Amino acid sequence: MTRPAPALLKPRKTPQQTRSAATIGAIHEATIQVLLAEGAGRLTTTRVAERAGVSVGTMYQYYPHKQALLYAIVDRHLQTIMDAMMAAAERLTGSDLAVVAEGLATAWLDAKTADMVASRAIYAIASDFDLTEVMARGMKLMTNVIATLLAAAPDARFARRDAVAFMLAAMLGGSVRVVMESSPTDEDFACLRQELPRACHAYLVAANGVADR
Amino acid sequence: MTRPAPALLKPRKTPQQTRSAATIGAIHEATIQVLLAEGAGRLTTTRVAERAGVSVGTMYQYYPHKQALLYAIVDRHLQTIMDAMMAAAERLTGSDLAVVAEGLATAWLDAKTADMVASRAIYAIASDFDLTEVMARGMKLMTNVIATLLAAAPDARFARRDAVAFMLAAMLGGSVRVVMESSPTDEDFACLRQELPRACHAYLVAANGVADR
């Protein structure tokens, strides 16, 4: 939609001294802060640099353009979340559906709330930067992870396992996102934390067939 | 039900001749087209005007600024969706949980796919324009509608009806959104259409049973 440019999105140079590593960290941090404090529309290179306590030029030392910076941040976030889910999946492999459902929901909530600040900020980037592709990738990945998990559950006998995995991925990702995006109260969160596992569980059991008394 | 429109976001003048009504329609249409074709980052007043076949000045005759235009479009979309859901709710009042669950899911999917072009475009605006408030309002509205429906279901005896309504709203809104945002195939849609009603049904039944065991 917007701009593909995969090669151009990579960082310009890799840090070699500790100094520059700290700089990059500060820039990342500042980007998220600006995003949350001022909104994506006011996310400018100057503002980020200012907040990070560095010069604009410094940022261009590491990223060829603004998009590359945004891409790096989104990518890192996605990676973090995915790592957490992979770990959860490994831990849950071979468990019963009930355990899998609750485990997945809890792991997802944990991962998202742990990185919530970044999460909320990132949901707002969609403008200068096309998130569609990244989101689609994440969605597909999650679906696969879940499908594998379902295949390994001893009490699973789904007619259409992939469809169920797809729906579960949409359910997890979507509900948490929607809630996060709408300035949720603590109560909203508590509610989600209680109900989401139940919903996942109920759906999995129902989809698994009536033979489950 | 969309009253709290900030004063500054309201249209500047109301069309009085058929000519101008057509112009406004063209501008709305063009905005969505530009949004889909070029992305939110390249959504400029000039581009919209050009695509609509009018002058930039014309747009400023009806909207005091770009944000007002965006707001109008988002608001109109939300209104459309909400009207559809209200109608569905009325139709479903007094039905059993099974009927309510499936009816809600189907109505939501119908409404979203009917206006899918606008839907997808709007999901991309979040930048120049803070959708948080609008989304939060929509979420709250949906939750209330669902809660009322649940209260009217003869076989319902939820311990925490509001929590269930909240979760169901998040489930509906979120899953459809996530799927729509990730360049879905027809197959993905078919899948959602089949599984979402099931998921809603399963959750409602499960949440209803837990209450008095």
Next chain:
DNA sequence: GAAAGATATGAAGAATCATTCAGATTAGGA
């Protein structure tokens, strides 16, 4: 401690964009 390389600076250039307004064009009634 001095050269070499890495990192940081920030004013200046070039591009883009939202918004205005004075004047042209068009529609509808008398």
Next chain:
DNA sequence: TCCTAATCTGAATGATTCTTCATATCTTTC
């Protein structure tokens, strides 16, 4: 037909933004 109000025009304005590059400062290495 003619007049008035509604509608439209689009170059000009001013503000904001991304990006560059010549220069300065710091680190490491020998």
